Amino acid sequence: MEIKLKELNALPVRTWHRLGVNGNTVETSADDTLSYSVTRSALPDIVTETNAEELRCAEFRTAVGEEATEYIRRESNAGVRVRARRGYEVEKPVTARYSLRSGALLDDNIIFAEAGSSLTVVLIFDAFNGKPCFHGGSTRIIAENCATVNLIQIQTLNNASTHISDVSAIIGNGASVNVTQIELGGASATVGCHLKLEGNTASARADTFYFGNGDRRLDFNYIARHLGDGTTSSLTASGALFDRCDKTYRGTLDFIRGAAGSKGAEIENTLLFSPDARNRSAPLILCEEEDVEGSHAASIGKIDANKLYYMQSRGLSEVEAKRLLVTAQLETVLKNVPGEEERERLRDYLSGRIKANALR
């Protein structure tokens, strides 16, 4: 089947034409037959299955784009749809690990945390072999008053596959949503996250780590929309670019009138390991409200020759020094990943990629 999706990851305001950071297009094909295996953890008693009906009156916004998310939801063939009961803190994460063999996996996920509950969901997208697959995911999150939702998404698809993921959250009074995205594979990954801080003192975090090698195209769009009083958001993206990797990052802090006393911070840490890698960045801070604090900090650069020499003078080869720098970035997001086994898998995966990259 052919898949063509346009206007993905568009900026909320179109002012960046010249930089080429407006929406991208994904055009790919996948086998007609979907083949994959999935391992899902059993749901604890206090978590029930839910469905889109229960979301009817919630107004979600998309970061990846209407066209793509509607397509994913309409054609959906998988998904984790869970609802945590009022006041319950669910300790065990709800996990779904997909291994793709062929075709297009379209998962429509819903995470509903009733007031005062807390819930962690882990979604892992892996590939069996080198066949090109397509993964499109839509994850809608509702965190009612004082609820906490942690979403961890891990993507280790093969280098021929295409990945699109849209996360959209609505966050109530005193509630918090923490999204961790680890993007290590794929020919192309389009990742968007829209965090709507609706309630007073709502808070949101998006922690992203990416690894770009070969001809991978990475396209990110993060939006924190501050509506309530005293809301806080933090968008952090760290990663490393090798070879001819092409990365675009968009981060928008949108302070709507009335969001008094709100704070938002965007942080980008990019390690550039190749002169042929392309790194584009469009940080945007929109303020309708005056009483807010928005900040953007970026450290984007080649690894400093003096720092590299310093590390080498202690016995580390150039590759080891680079591996250490990149894995240190990974460690900061691994803190959010439950399960030592999965953390080890990701460390090994990344180390292996960096070593293989050095040998070429």
Add this chain to the structure above:
Amino acid sequence: MSTLLEIRDLTVGVGEKIILRGLDLTINAGETHVLMGQNGTGKSTLASAIMGNPAYTVRSGSILFEGEDITNETADKRARRGLFLSFQNPEEVPGITLENFMRTAKSAVTGEKPRVMQFRKDMNAAMDKLNMPQGYASRELNVGFSGGEKKKAEILQLLLLNPKLAILDEADSGLDVDAIRIVSDGVRRYRNEGNALLIITHNAKLVEELTVDYVHVLDQKKISLTGSAELITRITEGGFAGLGDNKADKGGASASREAQ
């Protein structure tokens, strides 16, 4: 007595500029050498050339370590042979903790992965000796360390990596009196019959408690004078100008090399 380092007729430049020309130096196991010289004479450049800083080009001459030519080797290979440089200005490396860095470095120089618990014990013991709070282990490498703390962290690395030849480039600058004593104790503890030291300093304090075998003066792009420990007193009291006439009477290591 085995020769650790042998520098022959070394000319070093940065860009178009020649900083060292025709420099000779030999350091044997069991020796402590002190290198002095006015600001900007090229002491750090010599240290950089020995360690393999790619910013400095060896135009001619050679550097041998344990009899093998390392002139064209990268810094990491030299470190794995047992060379160590305590930097005059240590680099800050964000994102990597001191402990993680040290564990990686230790495994790089020894070729085996140190056991996490044992390594932590050794590291804590070394930090105690240097009067460094253990919280520093989990801080990012040198990031936000004060000048003196950076120098202590360099000596900590010296103690943990235990190299054959350690070059200390102004390990004492920026240290308070007590810290100099602590660092000097640390350096003394490191020294044994099988290893050697090349200490670059402007002060007598750091080397007071050490047995110094040779003192070299760097001037006019080369080692212009070599003498015994008493040369340090002469320099600290009378300055480099006072050495004037004596520059001809070379002695010690360079002389013995010339006699070979």
